Amino acid sequence: MHPAQDHDDRPAALVIGAGPAGLMAAEMLGAAAIPVTLCEGRPSAARKFLMAGKSGLNLTKAEARPEFDAAYAEAADWLAPMLAACGPDAVQDWARGLGQEVFTGSSGRVFPVAMKASPLLRAWLARLAGQGMRLRTRWRWQGWDEDGALCFDTPEGPRRLRPGVTVLALGGASWARLGSDGAWAPILGAAGVELAPFQPANMGVLVDWSAHMAPHFGAPVKGIALMAGAQRVRAECVLSARGLEGGGIYAISRALREGAPLRLDLFPDLDAATLTCRLAARPARESGTNRLRKALRLSGVRLALVQELLRPVPRDAAVLASGLKALTVPLAGVAPLDEAISTAGGVRRCAVDDGLMLRARPGVFVAGEMLDWEAPTGGYLITGCLATGRHAGRAAADWLQRHR
Incomplete structure (x- = not known):
């Protein structure tokens, strides 16, 4: 019998979680001629991936490595070797290899020409099936038993698997309805794995608007810069009944989560002196609203x-100009964890070796949002999941081959 031969209860390699990180880990194991069983707790694979693709699947960002890596903040040095092997160029080549042509938008963001996740996912699953991967859906992992077997709740009843090697790719703790519920954290914690607490990332902020704002709910706020702490970004956000959300907010969400005030520069291309001159040139009797409209063409949601x-709009031109350059938004908090696009926290760097294997559980590797890193939207999240999945899958294959 070949040492890597697969059996129903003793698969050569087991991957738990069929999101981008888990699928990429399965691909690396399959490429090493190791049979893979992939278990997914939901009825189908990659539900969060598909949801992300509904607004145009942003796979990565065409950006030079130093700038790209900087999006991962203090985790950049940890992820650097993984991003070097699976960065923006590699992700684009990977998508093309699945028959999905890509294009780069004006902001550098890279999308499939199809602008959807489903064609890419179908091609990916077909390729994995061709490698021999077996997908088991509605198999929800329950942890390990006293003998070290992995326990699952399945439609056919409880099952126990004893794989040669395991990759966990169970996601973070946001969007529980799509499968990322963080239920694995107590299991790993009980196994002696050091974890950082979950926190929302790429989340909206809460603002107690007055009724005056209701007509503008859902409106994009364009042509602004957003500031929080030391960060300043040129981006848009969206006014909602609960506060503000969208790419501009997500880009500074960590600073906001940590308590930095949110300020908006409504005229990022004009300095305060220019604004002051334009405002001062209007007739003194003019109302504040008319002065803003006529001097600065301010209207709609920005007005x-x-x-x-x-309130009240300052009459002094210099004071008003200063306010327009740093409009402070009184925050009532941030959106809850389950509404966040992604999460910070999870398996700490010290809990895994360089191959992303758990120090407390030899032969068990971790990838994707389970790891303690965060990054803004804009292609960084998916690239990070693919890169860590690739790294964990290759390391798992090497480990299994050494321990056959």
Whole structure:
């Protein structure tokens, strides 16, 4: 019998979690001619991946490595070898290899030409099936038994598997309805794995708007810069009934989560002196609203924000100009964990070796959002999941081959 031969209860390699990280780990194991069983707790694979693709699947960002890596903040040095092997160029080549052509938008973000996740996922699953991967859906992992077997709740009843090697890719703790519920954290914690607490990342912020703002709910706030702590980004956000959300907010979400005030520069291309001159040139008898409209062409949701957050609108031109350059938004908190696009926290760096194997559980590797790193939207999240999945899958294959 070949040492890597697969059996129903003793698969050569087991991957738990069929998101991008788990699928990439399975691909690496399959490429090493190791049979893979992939278990997914939901009825189908990659539900969060598919949901992300509904608004245009942002796979990566065409950006030079130093700038790209910087998006991962203090985790950048940890992820550097993984991103070197599976960075923006490699992700684009991988998508093309699945028959999905990509294009780069004006912001550097890279999308499939199809602008959807489903064609890419179908091609990916077909390739994995061709490698011999067996997908088991509605198999929810329950942890290990006293003999070290992995226990599952399945449609056919409880099952126990004793794989040669395991890769965990169970996601973070946001969007529980799509499978990322963080239920694995107590299991790993009980096994002696050091974990960082979950926190929301790429989440919206809460604001107690007055009724004056209701007509503008759902409106994009364009042509602004957003500031939090030392960060300043040129981006858009969206006004919602509960506060603000969207790419601009997500880009500074960590600073906001940590308590930095949110300020908006409504005129990032004009300095305060220019604004002051334009405002001062208007007739003294003119109302504050008319002065903003006529001197600065301010209207719509941006004007509504001034009326909401600078009440009463200052008459002094310099004071008003200063306010327009740093409009403070009084935050009532951040959106809850399950509403966040991603999460911070999870398996700490010290809990895994260089191959992402758990020090407390030899032969068990971890990938994707289970690991304690975070990054903004814009292609960084999916690239990070693919890169860590690739790294863990290759390390798991090497480990199994050494321990056959």
